[in-house]
Amino acid sequence: MKRRDFIHKTAAGAALVGLGSVSLTACNNNPKSHITILHTNDVHSHIDPFPADHPVFPNQGGVARRATLIEQVRNENQNTLLLDAGDIFQGSPYFNYYGGELEFKLMSMLRYDAVTIGNHDFDNGIDGLLAQMPNANFDFVCANYTFVNTPLETLIKPYKIFVKGGVKIGVFGLGIELKGLVDKKNYxxxxxxDPIEIAQDIVKELKEDEKCDLVICLSHLGYxxxxxxxxVSDLVLAANTKDIDLIIGGHTHTFLEKPAIVKNKINKDVLVNQVGCYGINVxxxxxxxDNESVVTSTGKSIIV
Structure with a gap:
């Protein structure tokens, strides 16, 4: 099924680690535009920082620290997008008690721009996710789940377009196959x-019809x-598509110090990044x- 047909139907104390760079082609004519993308994945309802005696993540994470970090970056560059690659829910008593209300309210306070859906975001079923959506002042995107005949049909879009600093940015989402991961009654x-087929349809629309300068995929497929x-994983997706500039991943809790650089199907560079889990990194x-339609990029993981 062609996705195009479906569309018509329907923090202080942060330490920097790692640095990667790549040159990409783009179609933007504004000189010296600077766009910053901040992103998280698989936060899993971790609101508080880990205790100082935690054996793996001592005194790391926490929404308040993340908020400080995000605000520092926004003060540095107002042309900033904040994105999440799914599995917002499930992993602490906050979710068990509030059912996702706290997570969405805090993300709204942090001013997330767009998120995709992870398999654990269905843990309270579609109705549980739907009940919390009024608390979310950000967009949900997922292109390869069709929600026809569900309450989410009009609430989750395939993509969202943002304009920052004169740069047109298309952000779309991809989700992992739910069968075998999630109880059928929940989804x-x-x-x-198929995420690869759908991705290519969506990217073509974003590039050719919407004239996006930058295309970003929020993926919960796994690294x-x-x-x-x-x-199908983020690396497979990158290698078998074209015109995606950045894949922000989730699901496999993969800690990358800097983005991986993958050659796509026409031998151009794609950035692929994932920052572990639990809000440890941003x-x-x-x-x-530049004004010659070329974009360069740098990437790093920031320990919260």
């Missing part, structure tokens, strides 16, 4: 579509599957557009 009539290299990618 009801939601249908999973890589060593035991099954043919399973990813930062900076894109610099």
């Amino acid at each position: 009801k009539e939601t249908v999973y579509l 890589q599957y060593n035991n099954n290299p043919n399973k 990813g930062r990618i900076d894109f610099y557009f």
Whole structure:
């Protein structure tokens, strides 16, 4: 099924680690435009920082610290987008008690711009997710789930377009196959579509019809599957598509110090990044557009 047809139907104390850079082509004519992308994934309802005696993440994470970090970056560059790659829910007593209300309210206070849906975001069912959406002052995007005949049909869009500093940015989402991960009664009539085929349809629309200068995928497919290299993952997606500039990943809780650089199907560079889990890190990618339609980028992971 072609996604195009479906569309018509329907923090202080932060330490910087790692630095990567790449040159990409773009179609923006504004000189010296600077766009910053901040991103998280798999926060899993971790509101508080880990205790100082935690064996793995001592005194790390926490929404308040993340808020401080985000505000510092926004003060540095007003052309900043804040994105999340899914699995916002499930992982602490806050979710068990409030059902996602606190997570969405805090993300709204942090002024997230767009998020995609992870498999654990269905843990209270479609109705549980729907009940919390009034608390979310940000957009939900997912292109390869069709929500026809569900209450989410009009609430989750395939993509969202933002304009920052004269740069047109298309952000779309992709979700992992729910069968085998989520109880059928929780996702009801939601249908999973092939992410590579759908991604190429969406990217074509964003590039050719919407004239986006930058295309970003929020992916909850997983970074890589060593035991099954043919399973669709972020690295497979990057290698088998074209015109995606950045893939922000989730699901596999992969800690990258800097973005991976993958050659796409026409041998151009794609950035792929994922920052672990639990709000331990925030990813930062900076894109610099010049007046010759070329964009360079740097990327790093920031420990909260």
